[in-house]
Amino acid sequence: MLAGQGLSYVYDSNGSEPVFTSLDVEVHAGEVLGVLGPNGGGKTTLLRLLSGSLTPTTGAVALAEGPVKANRRGLSELRRRVQLVFQDPDDQLFSASVAQDVSFGPLNQGLATEQARERVAWALAALGITDLADHPTHLLSYGQRKRVALAGAVAIRPQVLILDEPTAGLDPAGVESLLETLEELRASSGTTFVVSTHDVDLAYRWADRVLLLHRGIVGAGPARTILADADLLAAAQLRPAWGPAVAQALRAGGLLAEGEPGPVTPEELARRTVG
């Protein structure tokens, strides 16, 4: 669906080290792929390479049909299929009103006014912000701005949505409701997600597969296995998550059967304790 083949990238400030070299990554259709690692470990660089906002120094990004050509047309095709949403929504909101901002992508795709309008309405509905349509962007709360930025990417109807730290800066209730919205979007439109995060517990709970990145791939595989491996996490300068530690403790205490999955949120643990 989307892959990086032998990717390496060097930021051109004089003679600096490459962020990573010959990195291979594959994104499977319909999955949530979590990308975790320390700051400066290459997460954002990888997301930008995959979305075509940086051009790899060596290697190539490939879609289902083959490698993306490094020319205008190839890049344009990649951007229609893969959309990156930045961490800070203010970097993506540059129009005065919400609907106007969300229409930016569809209009650039060359859609006619009527079609673009439908797209905007659909994207706003998908993000649950239809009632914000004619609000000025600068009067929205941070969480609302994050949703508008997401709607702007969703309106292009990409197959892959790449989210850089989607939950950063949100309060716990905001995180929950955004996760719900994204899950609904995944269910209704089959969108594939690539999500970078610092929150190991979030990745343990939400991601199907994860990639641990620290100037190269430190580990990759199913979230439940990789994120339970304390050594791999340490190699990626991450800290253990609660989920796997709790499952292990419960198993050791005979409170959880060997094959049974452990709780992934404190609520679930509390429910099980009472039940």
Place this chain on the structure above:
Amino acid sequence: MLAGQGLSYVYDSNGSEPVFTSLDVEVHAGEVLGVLGPNGGGKTTLLRLLSGSLTPTTGAVALAEGPVKANRRGLSELRRRVQLVFQDPDDQLFSASVAQDVSFGPLNQGLATEQARERVAWALAALGITDLADHPTHLLSYGQRKRVALAGAVAIRPQVLILDEPTAGLDPAGVESLLETLEELRASSGTTFVVSTHDVDLAYRWADRVLLLHRGIVGAGPARTILADADLLAAAQLRPAWGPAVAQALRAGGLLAEGEPGPVTPEELARRTVG
């Protein structure tokens, strides 16, 4: 040490609701007071009132000697004793050189050059960034800029440091090392901390007392009690933390004695499971 008495605040955009009314809060010497609540619940407003960067619409902020006068001298005295560090370091760093920036507060206090220089050196050492002294601000990483902004406040030698989301935007390793630094500072200089955060697990682990804020005080008291109360958390639009849920589950399974404190980090839980 520091208190808010009957505080209310209205942002003056015409006829808006007060953020909260007649709010009483007390900060005890040497403690870590966590302030938790949803976005828009009044956390930042409270921190700004306590640090004198906003003036309460009604009520007053009091130091040990009594209420702070709303005049220039009162405010200046409050700012010597209480320093607020913003979430975004770029809001507070105005100079292109780290040492120059940190020297701003001490010089404003009227210290002589030599004394100010000592203060700067001491603050940089306290934050573990002595080697950044002559680095340009704009070439620092986000985490380093956060430490520089902290050093700028610490250099004034306040009795109370108020931190707005100090761990936001840091990676897990960065959070750990900042917590260590702040604990060392607390041990060596006896500084009191007031810390706002979205991270209930962090507050459970680090704070002595917490304040749940949702347009008024929803709950206040020892962190371990308040943050284990699911109803209080729900009232503040927060989600349960892992720590209390784990302690409860372990107790229910007979793995933790009644009076024994539960683990506060996944590492601790894993250690106990093995041991």
Place this chain on the structure above:
Amino acid sequence: MLRIDAAAYRSPWRRLHPAVKATFCGGLAVCALALPPWPGAAITALVVLVAAFGPARVAPRTFARSARAPLLFILTGAATLLVSVGGPEGLVAWAPGGWQRAAEISGRAAAALSCQLLFAFTTPLAEVLPRLVRLGLPPALVEVTSLIYRMLFVILDTAHRVHTAQAGRLGHETWRSWIRSVGSLGAAIFVRSFDRARRMQQGLAGRGYTGDLTVLVDATPLRAASVAVAALPPLLVAAIALTWRMMG
């Protein structure tokens, strides 16, 4: 973020007093402009490049990349000297002695450019700006200039990200969409710039800001001997070039 700026902070000449580097580079720039271009500009360029790639350890590739755009500008300008218009030989004709004149002027300009680049590559602005007060510039102007220097990196970063986001949302596909993108980028950075100013004002108020941005500036002593030493190469270049001319 900005190549030259980043290199200046890593320069082994960073600790030299700015006045010493200004004497050295400025003196050589005067040589490039005032001496007869041959061999004056040539020797000056040679000395500057040896100093840059030798003791100052400027990376040649970075230096060349920074010189490319201004060199192109110099060459375009010089190219016009090759032709003359409205003469007896028709509307446009090869200018008599045009090649020589173009070569002289590009040589001079290129030599002066390398002097300026050497100074920029070895002298961080953060160390020059606070010292400008001692040159008699109004403190308010110097403080505003320093603030611009600090804030431009924050705004540049924003502009860069907004630009990337627009490209990602297909904002540079057509000519029309590109103009719309740049326009909204300009508006966005205007709003963000003033938001930054407002937030910084709040951030500084708590640190005791009452109108003066006083900071401690490291007292790098300025020794007359260092300035004299720095003035030596330019004087030497001038002497050699003038002797050469007299001999030739």
Place this chain on the structure above:
Amino acid sequence: MHAVAWTVAAAPFVVHGVYSLTRTVRADPDSKLLLGAAGAFCFVLSALKIPSVTGSSAHPTGTGLGAILFRPPIMAVLGTITLLFQALLLAHGGLTTLGANVFSMAVVGPWVGYGAYRLTRSATASMGETSSLSLAVFFGATLASLSTYSVTSLQLALAFPDPTSGFPGAFAKFAAIFSLTQIPIAVIEGLVTVVIVRLLMQV
């Protein structure tokens, strides 16, 4: 020689600007931060890439917008600082020609742009507010950019007169070269500036 002459020509405008800046700052200390933001904005604006006809890109001068937003005297100072930073941080423009560049970009450009803006504004006062503003901003930005490059051609022609036809011939040469690239760029800068100002009116 020419460098010195242009520096002398630009100096009174810049000194006047500095004087008005100092006065503003004394009256309101917080305006320092606003001026810092305005200056940073001018620098970043001039570093933006705008599309150009050849399919490549160019940089706007930003002097027209700056003059409309901040008035020409302040723009003389902010423009000078922008040019200084461009020379030292980007190697765009030389320090020895700083005086000449300040004259064309921080003095002539802003004044012409501001004048064109005010004139169009009063000439189109009977039209609707949006069209009047858009036209005025367009002419302000386009003429600021064009006048900047005309003055640059003039400066170059004075410095390097044509061997046969002297100053007029040289001016024709330089102007011809610049007009090829700069007229379209000035028009595009005008269009971009209209987009900027119209968006700012909505905020």
